[in-house]
Amino acid sequence: MGETIVLPAKAPRRAALEADGWVVVARSFGAKLDSDSINHQRLHTLIAEAGVSVRELGNVDVTAVLRLDAMTIEDYPGSVATQHTPSTGMQRRRVFRGERSVRSGRTAI
Secondary structure, eight states: OOOOOOOOTTOTHHHHHHHTTOOOOOOOOOOOOOGGGOOHHHHHHHHHHHTOOOOOOOGGGHHHHHHHHHHHGGGSOOSTTSOOOOOOHHHHHHHHTTOOOTTTSSOOO
16 A cells, blocks of 8 residues: 545645556545634533533443444544544543543643
């Protein structure tokens, strides 16, 4: 396999790379939510308008989160652009207890 380049779909380099013969072989459908950038007022307004209740996930939810992760594992293309390692109960329990991710130093699910 030759060189792989991963970049956003709207990256300025994309057109030039495609003009040079590069092709898109995988797309990522993922989204990232950074809790520092949440507009809490807008979020609460949307929740109120939807008429639903929302609560923080906790240890009681670990089994359901792991089940959802296992049920959707085949939905990940598995390319360099979208990789997913199945979650473990220990990983989720640490997150729900508020422990920090060793890799990034930030809490993440």
